[in-house]
Amino acid sequence: MAGGRTVFRPVPLLTCAWPDEILFMHTVSTCVRSSRHAFRPVTLRSLLIDFNSYFASVEQQLRPELRGRPVGVVPMLADTTCCIAASYEAKAFGVKTGTQVAQARRLCPGIVFVVARHAEYVRIHHRAVAVIDTIAPVEQVLSIDEMACSLPMGWTSRERATQLALRLKAALREALGECLRVSIGIAPNVFLAKQASNLQKPDGLVVLDATDLPGPLLRMQLTDLTGINVRMLARLQASGIHSVEQLWRARREQLRVVWGGIAGEAFYDRLHAVELGLPPAGPRRSLGHSHVLPPPMRSAEGALAVLDRLTQKAAMRLRREHLLAGAMTVALRLTRGRGERLRPQRSARFAATADTRALLHTLLALWPDMVPPGWVPLKVAMLLHDLRQPGQTSGSLFAADAPGSDAQQAALWNAVDALNVRFGRHTVYCGSGHSGRDEAPMRIAFNHIPDLQTEE
Numbered sequence: 407m408a409g410g411r412t413v414f415r416p417v418p419l420l421t422c423a424w425p426d427e428i429l430f431m432h433t434v435s436t437c438v439r440s441s442r443h444a445f446r447p448v449t450l451r452s453l454l455i456d457f458n459s460y461f462a463s464v465e466q467q468l469r470p471e472l473r474g475r476p477v478g479v480v481p482m483l484a485d486t487t488c489c490i491a492a493s494y495e496a497k498a499f500g501v502k503t504g505t506q507v508a509q510a511r512r513l514c515p516g517i518v519f520v521v522a523r524h525a526e527y528v529r530i531h532h533r534a535v536a537v538i539d540t541i542a543p544v545e546q547v548l549s550i551d552e553m554a555c556s557l558p559m560g561w562t563s564r565e566r567a568t569q570l571a572l573r574l575k576a577a578l579r580e581a582l583g584e585c586l587r588v589s590i591g592i593a594p595n596v597f598l599a600k601q602a603s604n605l606q607k608p609d610g611l612v613v614l615d616a617t618d619l620p621g622p623l624l625r626m627q628l629t630d631l632t633g634i635n636v637r638m639l640a641r642l643q644a645s646g647i648h649s650v651e652q653l654w655r656a657r658r659e660q661l662r663v664v665w666g667g668i669a670g671e672a673f674y675d676r677l678h679a680v681e682l683g684l685p686p687a688g689p690r691r692s693l694g695h696s697h698v699l700p701p702p703m704r705s706a707e708g709a710l711a712v713l714d715r716l717t718q719k720a721a722m723r724l725r726r727e728h729l730l731a732g733a734m735t736v737a738l739r740l741t742r743g744r745g746e747r748l749r750p751q752r753s754a755r756f757a758a759t760a761d762t763r764a765l766l767h768t769l770l771a772l773w774p775d776m777v778p779p780g781w782v783p784l785k786v787a788m789l790l791h792d793l794r795q796p797g798q799t800s801g802s803l804f805a806a807d808a809p810g811s812d813a814q815q816a817a818l819w820n821a822v823d824a825l826n827v828r829f830g831r832h833t834v835y836c837g838s839g840h841s842g843r844d845e846a847p848m849r850i851a852f853n854h855i856p857d858l859q860t861e862e
Contacts, residue, residue: 461491694789732792
């Protein structure tokens with residue numbers, strides 16, 4: 407690298423065998439020009455699969471009577487809730503994620519609302535990943551409806567990558583059904599592959615080579631780019647960047663200032679087709695659940711019962727992931743007349759544990775007076791944080807064979823979990839959550855795929 411010389415360095419990435427004709431040693435030569443700009447683009451590397459209107463499409467596939475009709479997927483059948491997904495037939499009328507049910511009815515009088523079935527979405531997600539992985543190596547599952555793949559050596563040209571994408575589309579259609587359409591983006595890195603997948607929906611296929619840039623991106627808005635939310639938009643605009651073209655022309659150092667650190671440089675590199683790879687997954691920092699209360703549970707007693715249920719679910723997740731929690735936060739959203747809002751929140755720290763009863767005792771200690779007289783709870787949330795591995799914390803000072811010891815409690819809850827996995831989630835549970843046991847069903851967060859054995 408000294409004296410401006412160009413150094414070619416072979417980097418072995420992957421050895422793998424795949425069906426049909428793909429048997430390869432995935433080795434590339436990476437061109438390094440300076441220590442400041444780590445990796446320069448060489449070729450197409452990444453393929454991203456984005457399922458179109460995933461929840462609504464699953465419902466249309468499983469229920470043929472919904473096909474071709476505008477569909478809104480909702481958490482519950484109530485005019486006060488909002489759509490968590492909409493089919494393309496509904497989107498044509500302006501219905502989208504977040505549209506309130508009452509407004510959706512006005513926009514699209516013929517819309518059909520269906521209650522979300524998250525377990526079905528997770529099952530089909532796992533089937534989809536299995537199908538994709540037989541054709542191209544799945545590098546990372548980004549969300550319930552997005553998977554990033556590495557292009558195998560020999561399939562990195564525009565023509566070959568397109569052939570691979572068409573094979574994926576055909577295989578998914580055959581395995582999952584005609585309603586499960588996908589948009590595929592192919593690019594030098596995952597970031598640009600994601601943007602490419604957004605350029606043509608539904609059922610799109612866009613290849614975005616380094617030589618194409620920035621052309622296709624210029625018709626996008628800044629907030630269309632992954633990683634730019636409303637707050638980041640304001641910071642960009644304060645720096646004189648109001649369009650994707652201006653963002654493209656901005657200097658690397660300028661984006662470092664806007665982002666307040668090296669994240670800006672990383673964004674610059676990804677935007678300019680530099681292959682940085684996916685960041686390594688760090689340790690889980692928190693684990694929790696939230697739930698919008700249905701009208702019958704909008705009381706202090708109902709809110710506590712649902713929080714009890716959420717805590718029991720979170721405790722089982724802790725044990726499944728071999729984690730302990732050292733802190734809990736409980737948050738509420740309350741309302742009363744004239745649209746007033748209140749968001750109380752309380753936290754507590756404690757000896758790290760995954761014991762359900764200990765966590766419920768903490769919940770009860772935090773609960774008094776969280777719902778003041780005259781206020782109505784609309785939403786509840788609980789978060790377990792300060793997570794650690796069992797080996798990262800000191801055990802009990804009491805003897806391991808003492809009555810009620812940590813070892814005995816762990817054995818007890820492992821047995822409870824085993825019974826609930828085998829016979830259903832309500833087989834054994836703490837009676838304090840009885841009135842809320844049918845509330846807070848499985849929910850799918852953006853970057854978390856629920857464990858069916860824990861949640862179902």
